[in-house]
Amino acid sequence: MEIIYARDYEQLSKQAARYVYQFVASRPKVTLGLPTGETPIGFYRELVALHRDNQLQLDGMVTFNLDEYLGLPPQSPQSYHFYMNRHLFEPLGLPLEQTHIPNGLAKDPEAECQRYEEEIRRHGGLDLVILGVGRNGHIGFNEPGTSFDRRTHVVTLAESTRQANARFFPSLEDVPTQAITMGIATILEADEIILLASGSTKAEAVYHLIEGHKVTEQWPVTALKRHDRVTVFLDREAAALL
Ligand code: GLP
Numbered sequence: 001m002e003i004i005y006a007r008d009y010e011q012l013s014k015q016a017a018r019y020v021y022q023f024v025a026s027r028p029k030v031t032l033g034l035p036t037g038e039t040p041i042g043f044y045r046e047l048v049a050l051h052r053d054n055q056l057q058l059d060g061m062v063t064f065n066l067d068e069y070l071g072l073p074p075q076s077p078q079s080y081h082f083y084m085n086r087h088l089f090e091p092l093g094l095p096l097e098q099t100h101i102p103n104g105l106a107k108d109p110e111a112e113c114q115r116y117e118e119e120i121r122r123h124g125g126l127d128l129v130i131l132g133v134g135r136n137g138h139i140g141f142n143e144p145g146t147s148f149d150r151r152t153h154v155v156t157l158a159e160s161t162r163q164a165n166a167r168f169f170p171s172l173e174d175v176p177t178q179a180i181t182m183g184i185a186t187i188l189e190a191d192e193i194i195l196l197a198s199g200s201t202k203a204e205a206v207y208h209l210i211e212g213h214k215v216t217e218q219w220p221v222t223a224l225k226r227h228d229r230v231t232v233f234l235d236r237e238a239a240a241l242l
Helices: 010-024 042-052 081-092 108-124 160-168 184-188 201-212 220-226
Strands: 003-004 030-034 061-065 065-067 128-131 153-156 180-181 192-197 230-234
Touching: 010 030, 010 042, 010 128, 010 192, 010 230, 042 081, 061 108, 065 081, 065 230, 108 128, 108 180, 192 201, 192 220, 201 220, 201 230
Parallel strands: 003 230, 030 061, 030 128, 128 192, 192 230
Antiparallel strands: 065 180, 153 180
């Protein structure tokens, strides 16, 4: 595992964007796994800026988001569809046919999970997955206790995750209770993984990933210890317990 320390959020965002820019620029075709949340916003902004200054070849770029809330329409400002259009797809000019996000309105969410997995497989799997991390160590929406063998599946969100994400919704009651998430088995099959962690609320999860000795389903992020090409981008606050 490689660790890249940044002094602050701005530097972390720039470093991660440069890394992903080079990854994409050096391959004619690339399939990315993409995160949402507050952390990647700066990273997406910097990636768009790099593209503006040195046009990336977007024809071969295909994306799969990690997760989506169940029950939110794509035009809801809290949906990850809306988030991705706003922070990456529209500013980059990435054709939406090249992007994939689980359908939060699927009538049969289980079938949607299978369809999503098949679609990832049809594209030859993921080359690079970019992750954030939840305060309780969740990746995507794989909450503590989720088997590392699971592929894309429906999850019930931990109450602490709903509370942490309530800041994006009018009130806690508006936060969906379920989501579709790429599973940890799907994530671990990627050729390469990077994780972005910023701020003191992530320090404990980062500690378990880097200093902890155990790979434990109680801290889903520790699954990354089982992958041999992981790069972690940390700012000072996220690295405070190391
Ligand atoms: C959500 C997302 C995760 C993300 C996490 C942390 O729960 N499903 O993929 O990593 O939030 O987000 P933030 O960066 O806002 O702390």
